[in-house]
Amino acid sequence: MRGTRHMLAGLVAGLMLLGLAALPAIAAREAACPEHRPLTVRDLHRLEGPDPWASSPEAHACFGASEVWIRAVVNNPDGLGGTSTSGIKPAVFEWPQLSLFGSTREVAPGVGDGPFVGIVVAPGSGRVERTFQGRWVDVVARFEHPYAERCRGWADVGEPLSKAEAVAICRDTLVLDSIRAATGPPTTDTAAPAAGGRSTPLVPLIPALLLAAALGAWLGWRRSRLPHQAAR
Numbered sequence: 001m002r003g004t005r006h007m008l009a010g011l012v013a014g015l016m017l018l019g020l021a022a023l024p025a026i027a028a029r030e031a032a033c034p035e036h037r038p039l040t041v042r043d044l045h046r047l048e049g050p051d052p053w054a055s056s057p058e059a060h061a062c063f064g065a066s067e068v069w070i071r072a073v074v075n076n077p078d079g080l081g082g083t084s085t086s087g088i089k090p091a092v093f094e095w096p097q098l099s100l101f102g103s104t105r106e107v108a109p110g111v112g113d114g115p116f117v118g119i120v121v122a123p124g125s126g127r128v129e130r131t132f133q134g135r136w137v138d139v140v141a142r143f144e145h146p147y148a149e150r151c152r153g154w155a156d157v158g159e160p161l162s163k164a165e166a167v168a169i170c171r172d173t174l175v176l177d178s179i180r181a182a183t184g185p186p187t188t189d190t191a192a193p194a195a196g197g198r199s200t201p202l203v204p205l206i207p208a209l210l211l212a213a214a215l216g217a218w219l220g221w222r223r224s225r226l227p228h229q230a231a232r
Helices: 002-032 041-048 057-063 146-150 163-171 205-231
Strands: 068-074 086-089 098-101 106-108 116-119 136-142 152-155 175-181
Touching (some): 041 057, 086 163, 098 136
Antiparallel strands (some): 086 152, 098 116, 136 175
16 A cells, blocks of 8 residues: 555656646747737747748647738838849749738838738739739638649759758648728727637646656555565
């Protein structure tokens, strides 16, 4: 009985230590992945980092293949683009056509003020950047878009990205599903909890949970054996 009690005590102690160790990671993930909808440009900008046109594994990890609802202002300055000796095709993944800003303020005609994010517009969606220029919109986009499977690397100099590498980058990029006019900026009255996305996964914690339980039980068993060994 004494050995059983020590094993149970060790098991409980191991589980408690695992729970305390997991709390910071869970809290950090919940803080990093916004749960409200619609999202703002600043919400996405915090996840995507300093380059608004780069693919975003961090944001992709938050939302998976779920719909991402964003309320923002369309503001597409002229003169974007450039030349390169390598990249990804279709070219829309290199230069997203839809630039979303968090306000209607401009620092120059057609140039929005503040952070922005780029959304890929697949062929056949129309010239949405012109239709909604300067207007508040509700955008629904997603990572892991089927259009991303068409991506491939190209290079005039050196080795191009492999098909798998190009597709992985494109799957980390938001592609437009739909867009419509909105009444104005998001407020606390219109924001709602997310209906989709990824929550903190518990499955990866299972091996650690079992290990902590086994370690706690073993330590409890060892403690129960020590008095007997000392009496010999």
